[in-house]
Amino acid sequence: MRKFKTESKKLLDLMINSIYTNREIFLRELISNASDAVDKLYFRSLTDKDVQLGKDELAIRVSYDKDARTVTVSDSGIGMTKDELDRNLGTIAHSDSLAFKLDNAEAQGDDVDIIGQFGVGFYSAFMVAKSVRVVSRAYGSDEAWAWESDGVEGYSIQEAERAGHGTDIILTLKDDSENDTYDTFLSEYGLKSLIKRYSNYVRYPVQMEVSKSREKPKPEDAGDDYTPEYETYFELDTINSMVPIWKRNKSEVAEEEYNEFYKTDFHDFADPARTFSVHAEGALSYDALLFIPGRAPFDLYSKDFKKGLALYSSNVLIMEKCEELLPDHYNFVRGVVDSQDLTLNISRETLQHNSQLRAIGRKIEKKITSELQKMRDNDREEYEKFFENFGRGLKFGIYTSYGMLKDQLADLLLFYSAKQERLVTLPEYVEAMPEGQKAIYYAAGESIDRLGKLPVVKTVLGKGYDVLLCTQDVDEFCFQSMMTYGPEPELDAEDKPIEGTGPKELKNVASGDLDLASEEEKKEAEEAAKENEALFAAMKDALGDAVTSVAVSSRLTDAPACISAAGPISLEMERIMAQMPDGGEAPKSERVLELNVKHPVFDVLKAAQEAGDADKVKLYAEVLYNQALIVEGMPIDDPVAYANAVTKLMA
Secondary structure, rough: EEOEOOHHHHHHHHHHHOOOOHHHHHHHHHHHHHHHHHHHHHHHHHHHOOOOOOOOOOEEEEEEOOOOEEEEEEEOOOOHHHHHHHHHHOOOOOHHHHHHHHHHHHHHHHOOOOOOOOOOHHHHHHHHHEEEEEEEEOOOOOOOOEEEEEOOEEEEEEEEOOOEEEOOOEEEEOOOOOOOOOOOHHHHHHHHHHHHHHHOOOOOOOEEEEEEEOOOOOOOOOOOOOOOOOEEEEEEEOOOOOOOHHHHHHOOOOOHHHHHHHHHHHOOOOOOOEEEEOOOOOOOOHHEEEEEOOOOOOOOOOOOOOOOOEEEEEOEEEEEHHHHHHHHHHHHOEEEEEEEOOEEOOOOOOOOHHHHHHHHHHHHHHHHHHHHHHHHOOHHHHHHHHHHHHHHHHHHHHOOOOOOOHHHHHHOOOOEEEEOOOOEOOOOHHHHOOOOOOOEEEEEEEEEHHHHHHHHHHHHOOOOEEEEEEEOOOOHHHHHHHHHEEEOOOOOOOEEOOOOOOOEEEOOOOOOOOOOOOHHHHHHHHHHHHHHHHHHHHHHHHHHHHHHHEEOOOOOOOOOEEEEOOOOOOOOHHHHHHHHOHEEEEEEOOOOEEEEEOHHHHHHHHHHOOOHHHHHHHHHHHHHHHHHHHHOOOOOHHHHHHHHHHHHHHH
């Protein structure tokens, strides 16, 4: 027995037990090696006129023997001599494929695509096999040789027989144990699944004898009651697709083919809403085929959802979901990225340089943004369907980036316009603003119907201004992160901002001062506040810590009172945060009870105060406060007490 070269025992143990995390990739590695062997022979046929063969003669075959517990991967490639077996398999981390790739870099062109780089993929076989036998016959040689090892101490090389050029790798699988199952690799389904999963786009046919069913010929003497009989037979089938759909000329691929690929590979029953591709050449060349789904997966917003694109290197699957290729706000996008320029780690399970992924990811992000803009501008109905499914994620993108992404994402957002009664973009809202409007107004709550009935919304609409009705939990957080929307202010000849230009402040109609009152209205409010100072103080005492103050409202027309928030936390934000797991510790809004001093109810309040009826003032204050909360869709602390108070007033 020959000993492995280098510190073989330690290194081989590292190969088998440490480098690879997923043992099922052994088949990927062996098929990739077989593809390289076939590629080398095909390249020789292109450069040596004495080698006569065509691509149709070159193939890879996978087979299994359940009784003998063997899996065999055979190729019709260039094969290996005795010395090459010793050098390639006896020296760990020697890559004959890499050497070939470097020696023929200029000449091989697109007709040859060498996959191997490190010379260690073969040893992944020992993750599942207790022994490996390699029988190989070099092209043009009459001799065949067998390399055999148990993956522990060393290996042997002996003469063997093989009908033609190429290589057979025979794995004798380990026995099943309590913790490990290897029988899955001894089934037609198990091997086919692995081939389709990892090696579906290897450029040469990967073939297997597969079982099929057919109807037996009907006997000539069969009666009318004859029942058809079926038999199982075996046939050599090509399992892999070979040519990736993303590398085919777009003009040659029908939309139905893209749709079928999407539904099959990404396990969706609905056609994608959009299909688009990216082709890049240069220092980092790659192809990408991307899909915007037609519907949201059920677990999109769950902690179990994992974003990412399928990452291929030279048509071989490296990662099913590479997260680095997609930003969180585009987590719904599905697709593949394929590049032969990626610097992979030794196991080909991850990459050595994430900068390559970041470079690809940035370009893909720009492409997705561009495609969404096209959909928004050219197919509004389809875009609104998309936004219903995935718009929440775009808003979260702005919120979680603390507004840094608003320039990229804000124009993609849709909100319901109370004035136009349809979904509008922020540019459409701004375009429809009357002259002199200083802010973009919005209201946040549970439903459009409820928001449309809010007194403050009606007041703003009455001023001629539109209000965006926001019903998603992230809406207000998104707007607070943005703070403003619109281009920078225009400058005059002296480089001073021109009044009326520049970004518009985003204002919640239920928070703070909207600055909608005229000077006359402001003066009247100030006078009313001063005149009724004692009444407001009594109502504040009656409500205690429930409110920070009681004030005159300049935003109400028909309603007697409303609740506004003086600080950064609105009533709706308080409601949303209260529903979170740690909602009991969530910050509260600074509530202000605003009174409409022109409403008949206020006259009743004044009369009670002037009569010195403190109990009635307290009762009125509690009723108005709770009514205002109900209108805002907020819970009241004591519904029974509120009902009793209303009853008392009616008695």
